[in-house]
Amino acid sequence: MIGALFLYPLGYSLATAFTDPGSGFLSLVHFEKAYELYSTDIAFTLFIVIVSTLLTALISIIIAGILTLSETPWLVTALRNLYRWPLFIPFIVAAQCMRTFLAKNGLMNNSLVGLGLMEPLQATSFLDWRGIIITFVWKQVPFVTLMLAGAMASIDRATIEAGRNLGASRLRVLIELVLPQVAQTLLVGLVLSFVTMLSVLSVPMMVAGSQPTMLTVDMAFRINSYGDYGTANALGVISYLIAGTVAWIYLRHNMKREAQA
Amino acid sequence: MDGTVLPAIDVDHLQVSYGSQQVLHGVSLSIASGEFVAILGSSGCGKTTLLRTIAGFQKASGGSIRLSGRDVVNVPPEKRGMAMMFQSYALWPHMTVLGNVGYGLRLRGVPREEIRARVASVLKMLNLSGLENRKVTALSGGQRQRVALGRALAIEPQILLLDEPLSNLDAKVRIQLRSEIKSLQNQLGFTALHVTHDREEAMTMADRIVVMEAGRIAQVGTPKEVYDQPASPFVASFMGAENTISLDVTPAGSGVQIRADDGSMASCIDSVPIGAVTAYFRDDVASLEDPAARIDGSIILPGRITQRTYPGGYYRYVVAIGDRHFSVTDDRYHELDRPVGLRLPVASLHLFPTEQTKGGLHA
Numbered sequence: 001m002i003g004a005l006f007l008y009p010l011g012y013s014l015a016t017a018f019t020d021p022g023s024g025f026l027s028l029v030h031f032e033k034a035y036e037l038y039s040t041d042i043a044f045t046l047f048i049v050i051v052s053t054l055l056t057a058l059i060s061i062i063i064a065g066i067l068t069l070s071e072t073p074w075l076v077t078a079l080r081n082l083y084r085w086p087l088f089i090p091f092i093v094a095a096q097c098m099r100t101f102l103a104k105n106g107l108m109n110n111s112l113v114g115l116g117l118m119e120p121l122q123a124t125s126f127l128d129w130r131g132i133i134i135t136f137v138w139k140q141v142p143f144v145t146l147m148l149a150g151a152m153a154s155i156d157r158a159t160i161e162a163g164r165n166l167g168a169s170r171l172r173v174l175i176e177l178v179l180p181q182v183a184q185t186l187l188v189g190l191v192l193s194f195v196t197m198l199s200v201l202s203v204p205m206m207v208a209g210s211q212p213t214m215l216t217v218d219m220a221f222r223i224n225s226y227g228d229y230g231t232a233n234a235l236g237v238i239s240y241l242i243a244g245t246v247a248w249i250y251l252r253h254n255m256k257r258e259a260q261a
Numbered sequence: 262m263d264g265t266v267l268p269a270i271d272v273d274h275l276q277v278s279y280g281s282q283q284v285l286h287g288v289s290l291s292i293a294s295g296e297f298v299a300i301l302g303s304s305g306c307g308k309t310t311l312l313r314t315i316a317g318f319q320k321a322s323g324g325s326i327r328l329s330g331r332d333v334v335n336v337p338p339e340k341r342g343m344a345m346m347f348q349s350y351a352l353w354p355h356m357t358v359l360g361n362v363g364y365g366l367r368l369r370g371v372p373r374e375e376i377r378a379r380v381a382s383v384l385k386m387l388n389l390s391g392l393e394n395r396k397v398t399a400l401s402g403g404q405r406q407r408v409a410l411g412r413a414l415a416i417e418p419q420i421l422l423l424d425e426p427l428s429n430l431d432a433k434v435r436i437q438l439r440s441e442i443k444s445l446q447n448q449l450g451f452t453a454l455h456v457t458h459d460r461e462e463a464m465t466m467a468d469r470i471v472v473m474e475a476g477r478i479a480q481v482g483t484p485k486e487v488y489d490q491p492a493s494p495f496v497a498s499f500m501g502a503e504n505t506i507s508l509d510v511t512p513a514g515s516g517v518q519i520r521a522d523d524g525s526m527a528s529c530i531d532s533v534p535i536g537a538v539t540a541y542f543r544d545d546v547a548s549l550e551d552p553a554a555r556i557d558g559s560i561i562l563p564g565r566i567t568q569r570t571y572p573g574g575y576y577r578y579v580v581a582i583g584d585r586h587f588s589v590t591d592d593r594y595h596e597l598d599r600p601v602g603l604r605l606p607v608a609s610l611h612l613f614p615t616e617q618t619k620g621g622l623h624a
Contacts, residue, residue, distance in 0.1 A: 158351035161318055162409075164338045165345045166365035166416060176364075180355040260396070 017233035030234035037218075037231070042238060044212040045198070048129060049242075052136040053194045057186065059141045064148040065174040069160065087142040091135075092202040098135045099206060102126035131207040132214070136197045144189035151185035152178055184257065191250045195243045215239050267330040269294040269420055269452040270315060276323035277307075277314050284310045286476045287324065294329075294419075297446055297453045299467035301460060303499070307476040309424060312456045316422050317341050328420065344413035346426035350405045352397040358384070358408050359393040365416035383411045386445070403434035410442065414449070421446070423455040427462060439466055460500060464488065472496050490611075494541060497611040502541035504587045506605075507615060508560075510535050519560065519607055523583075527560045529607045537615040544577065544588040546609035549595060552602040561602040566595055 020027035035042075063083055070076050086094065101107045102125065109123040126134065155178065163173040179186070204214040215235050222232040270292040277285040284307045292298050300308040313319040315326055317338030326333050333341050344365070352361050362383055363376040371379070377393075384390050387407045392400070397408055406426055413421055423442070427435045443466050446453050457463050463470050464484040472479045472487060472495075479499075480492040491497035498505075509520045510533055517533055520526040550556065552563040564582035571577075575590045580603050587603060595601065 156349050156351060158347040158349050159353055161316075161338070162345065162347060162351040162412070163353075163364070164318075165316060165341075165343065165422075166412070167339045167342070167368045168364075169339060172368070177353055181353070183355075 013229075013233045013236060016229055017237045019230070021230055030230040031237075033231050034234040034238065038215070038235060040212045041215055041218050044129070045214045045239075046242065048132050048136070048204075048214060049194055049197045052133050052140070052197055053190050055133065055137045056140045056144050056193055057190055059137065060144040060148050060189070061174070061179065061186070063141070063145045064152050065170075065178070067145075067149045068152040068178065069170045069174060083145055084142050086139050087146070089139070091139060091200050092206070094135055094139050095203045095206040098131055098138075098203075099127065102131045102134065102207070128208050132204050135203050135207055136200070139203075140193040140197065144186070144193055147185050147189040148182060151182040155181045184254075187250055187253060191246050194246050198239055198243055266294065268292055268327075269296070269329060270454065271327040271330075272311070272315065272324070273327070274324035275311070275314060275321055275326065277310050277319055278322045283322075284476050285314070288473075288476070288478055289324075290471060290478065290481070292452060292454060294452055295450050297443070297455065297466060297468045298471060299455045299457055299463035299469075300471045300473060301457060301463045301499070302473035302479075303458060306473045308456045308458075308473045311473070312422055312424055312454060315454065316343060316345055342418065343420040343422055344416055344418035345422040345424065346406070346409050346413050348425040348428055350402075350409045350426075350429075352405055352409055352412070354396075354398050357394050357396055358389065358400070361397055361408055362411045362415050365412065369416065379415060380411075383415045386414075387411050387441070402430050403438065406430060406434075406438060407441075410438075410445075414445065414451075417449075418451055421451050421453045423453060423457075425457055428457070428459065435462075442466065472499060474499075491541070494539065494611075494613045497541035497613070500543075502543045502611055504542050504544065504547070506540050506542075506562075506585070506587075508538050508540050508610075508612070510538050510612070521560055521562055523562065525560050525562055527558055527607050529558065531608065533612045534614045538612045539615050540605070540610040540612050542605060542610050544590045546606060547587065547589045548604045549578065549580070549589060549591045549593070550602040550604045552600050554602050554604070556604060558607050560605045560607065562605065564601060564603050566597050566599050566601055569595070569597055 017030055018026055018028070020029050063079055066079055067076055089097075099106075103109075104123055104125040106125075108126070109118065112118040113120050113123065159177060159181070160173055163177045164170070168176065199216060201216040201220055204217050205220070210217070215238065219232040219235045219239075222228040222235070268291045270290070272288055272290045274287040274289055275285055276283065276287055288307075288311060290298075290311075300311060302308040310319055314321050317333070317336065321334050324334075328341065328343075353364070356364070359377070359380050362380045366376045366379060380393065381390070384392065387410060389404065389407055389411065392404070392408075397405060400408065406429075409426070427438055430438065439462060442453075455463070455466060467484060469481060470484055470487045471481050474493075474495045480487055480496045482490075487496065488500050491500055491502065507522060510517050511520070512518075512535060513528060516529055516531075517535065518526055518528050519533070549566075550561060552561070554561055562582050564580040564587070566578050567581045567586065568579035569576055575592050576594060578589050578591060578595065580587045580589055580601060582603060589603060
């Protein structure tokens with residue numbers, strides 16, 4: 001089953017990516033074409049996914065840190081009740097919401113104007129790279145926070161108290177004592193988020209314009225408009241290499257930890 | 262300044278609640294600088310809550326906590342300037358021994374070289390020299406708790422709080438660490454507040470013992486006072502006087518006469534409560550005699566030996582008297598089922614009016 005449903009299509013795509021359609025021989029012609037047409041999009045994709053991953057990490061750490069260390073019960077309750085919601089919203093619905101929220105005359109700008117924080121003339125659309133990043137972060141923060149807050153809740157509470165007892169502020173406790181103990185979980189969450197964001201089609205397609213755009217949109221375009229499976233597969237291999245690099249970093253880190261333990 | 266020495270820790274009418282459940286009902290306690298005080302009590306009596314409230318991890322709902330005169334009730338734990346040892350050691354697994362012990366110094370901005378030097382001297386004091394770069398996860402339980410002690414002592418605290426730090430260790434290491442902590446306290450002169458449910462640990466380490474019962478202090482005194490003159494049935498039973506017997510005390514001449522249900526009696530001139538009393542006694546104050554013996558100042562109750570064990574150094578017997586069973590230690594060997602007289606020296610009994618003991622909590 002695995003062979004038929006997974007390995008065969010994957011192998012076939014890989015083979016197509018490396019085959020010259022004219023001669024049928026092994027060739028990098030599709031990769032040359034992909035690079036020629038889409039090198040900007042490859043860089044754009046990397047930029048979007050890396051920035052989104054870093055922002056996701058930062059916000060998740062803040063939320064999980066508040067959930068673990070805050071002494072303000074109402075803040076903890078509010079955050080705990082709110083932060084998971086985006087988990088249950090599909091990417092395409094999130095993208096749709098963001099279109100109405102981030103547009104020039106969208107809810108965000110209207111609210112800012114309404115609050116007197118911005119002049120109507122200053123309003124600009126966020127429906128570009130910023131929109132993609134905001135949507136990705138909005139969608140992935142709950143996932144990473146869920147893992148991170150769970151890991152933080154399961155560490156020995158006394159290790160937190162020991163730090164505060166010796167004079168560490170809550171911020172220092174979070175950065176120096178809590179985060180290192182849950183780094184592994186954070187890394188897993190971020191790797192999974194990175195790969196997810198790399199493979200989402202709906203968000204870049206709906207939220208941002210066509211130039212530059214992400215590799216998923218380019219692949220769909222090559223197939224739907226030109227039936228050009230060769231270039232699409234070459235782009236797929238590039239995506240896979242990017243994801244593979246991240247997975248390799250994760251595995252290497254894992255092995256290092258195991259060797260130390 | 263009026264020249265009087267302020268107590269290192271002064272807790273005044275401290276109240277703590279978890280939600281609607283009140284855990285500490287107005288606890289007052291004063292601890293002098295350099296004193297070693299043990300808080301002793303059974304599970305759920307509020308002893309750990311008291312310690313955690315002093316450390317700042319639990320909010321007080323009333324009362325005050327003053328450290329050398331400074332009220333700290335609303336001060337966060339990191340600004341109270343105490344050190345603490347935890348039952349779970351609470352070492353940071355991602356750090357080395359040096360990282361753990363030196364963390365408090367790093368927080369205080371001590372230069373790296375000085376941290377190394379000070380950590381080395383702390384480790385030397387604790388017989389852990391050379392382990393600076395060892396991961397704490399690679400240490401034994403005893404070594405880990407020594408590192409935790411070193412971490413607490415590295416900042417040279419005025420006050421050390423100990424939250425059952427020895428209860429996870431095996432018996433031998435526990436006894437060794439007890440005396441190490443005690444001698445370090447003598448040497449360095451810090452004030453120590455030690456929470457434990459282990460009576461022997463409290464007795465051997467502390468200058469004063471605080472026995473807590475259901476969120477209140479039941480008795481404060483030196484180990485000897487608390488052991489020999491328990492203030493309540495709870496304290497008596499917590500300090501090991503777990504045998505109880507009903508007696509009747511009547512005035513007789515210049516003293517009193519104490520009579521058991523079966524008619525055996527003894528007289529006594531100590532001041533004891535009059536009327537129906539319950540006597541509490543430890544198994545080592547009672548002894549086994551001939552059932553017909555008459556000994557001044559002692560009640561002899563005839564009974565039968567039903568069980569004999571040898572814990573080492575002496576025998577422990579269970580003696581049945583009527584439908585009651587008493588535990589007694591005796592150096593001599595006696596056959597099972599033998600009729601014996603359970604000798605209770607009146608002076609060693611803790612007598613409390615029966616009314617007071619009714620519905621009381623026993624350890």
